[in-house]
Amino acid sequence: MPELPEVETVKRTLNTLIHGKRIQKVTVRLPRIIRRPDDITIFAHMLEGHTIQTVERRGKFLRFLLDGLVLVSHLRMEGRYGLYAEGDPLDKHSHVIFHFDDGTELRYTDVRQFGTMDLFLPGEDLLQQPLKNLGLEPLSPDFTAEAFKALLAGKNTKIKPLLLNQAYVVGIGNIYVDESLHAAGIHPERAAGSLTDEQIVRLHDSIVDTLTNAVNAGGSSVKSYVNGQGESGSYQHKLRIYGRKDEPCYTCGSKVEKSVVGGRGTHFCPSCQPPLLT
Numbered sequence: 555m556p557e558l559p560e561v562e563t564v565k566r567t568l569n570t571l572i573h574g575k576r577i578q579k580v581t582v583r584l585p586r587i588i589r590r591p592d593d594i595t596i597f598a599h600m601l602e603g604h605t606i607q608t609v610e611r612r613g614k615f616l617r618f619l620l621d622g623l624v625l626v627s628h629l630r631m632e633g634r635y636g637l638y639a640e641g642d643p644l645d646k647h648s649h650v651i652f653h654f655d656d657g658t659e660l661r662y663t664d665v666r667q668f669g670t671m672d673l674f675l676p677g678e679d680l681l682q683q684p685l686k687n688l689g690l691e692p693l694s695p696d697f698t699a700e701a702f703k704a705l706l707a708g709k710n711t712k713i714k715p716l717l718l719n720q721a722y723v724v725g726i727g728n729i730y731v732d733e734s735l736h737a738a739g740i741h742p743e744r745a746a747g748s749l750t751d752e753q754i755v756r757l758h759d760s761i762v763d764t765l766t767n768a769v770n771a772g773g774s775s776v777k778s779y780v781n782g783q784g785e786s787g788s789y790q791h792k793l794r795i796y797g798r799k800d801e802p803c804y805t806c807g808s809k810v811e812k813s814v815v816g817g818r819g820t821h822f823c824p825s826c827q828p829p830l831l832t
């Protein structure tokens with residue numbers, strides 16, 4: 555599933571590809587992708603004639619800002635966007651097509667069919683689901699070590715599932731949570747509220763550094779994920795713990811372990827990330 559760095563990469567790519575394009579027509583080939591409005595004819599009709607001004611990101615969601623509308627899109631497992639010329643061969647998994655008046659088309663393709671789109675009037679989207687209860691943006695100035703400490707205070711939840719909960723900090727998924735915890739030397743099952751001040755600062759900094767480095771690398775392409783231009787990100791070559799079960803830890807040489815934490819496959823080094831306070 556694309557996480558913050560991958561969605562950020564898609565956002566930046568889309569801004570270079572579709573900025574200023576005017577939607578002439580919308581074709582919805584798989585109605586379940588569209589959640590709001592619940593009538594796909596109305597969805598398509600509302601978008602006709604509107605121009606894409608910019609694309610922004612909130613957590614793992616893309617926000618297409620048009621003149622007078624906001625389209626909120628979540629890629630989920632394998633959703634992706636691509637720009638094509640009218641008449642290019644159509645993939646059977648291209649479910650929503652935005653036809654522009656310059657003869658190009660933005661196609662949303664999703665093999666797993668879990669992606670979603672919600673259409674709002676400006677100002678409505680941040681106040682309603684799916685965006686309204688989202689937590690802090692980890693690459694914004696609001697995400698300070700102090701703010702992070704306040705989120706963790708008194709929580710008995712294990713640190714990994716807390717970090718995956720988008721109501722606290724947004725954009726972190728299974729890959730970058732394992733990388734951040736490893737970089738900070740914190741066991742994924744530690745109770746969130748049990749971290750020392752020093753560990754909180756270390757984890758805060760490792761989250762910011764990990765996500766920043768991944769954004770700069772264009773994200774990861776661990777499975778079939780590619781960005782909006784069809785190019786793979788390169789951060790998968792820099793992963794230090796994720797996907798390295800039974801391989802030696804780059805820091806200490808111990809065998810990387812994999813367990814299940816909060817229902818998610820979890821990679822950690824038993825020496826660098828001890829389960830107890832260090």
Ligand SMILES: [Zn+2]
Nearest residue numbers: 803806823826
């Ligand atoms: Zn280690």
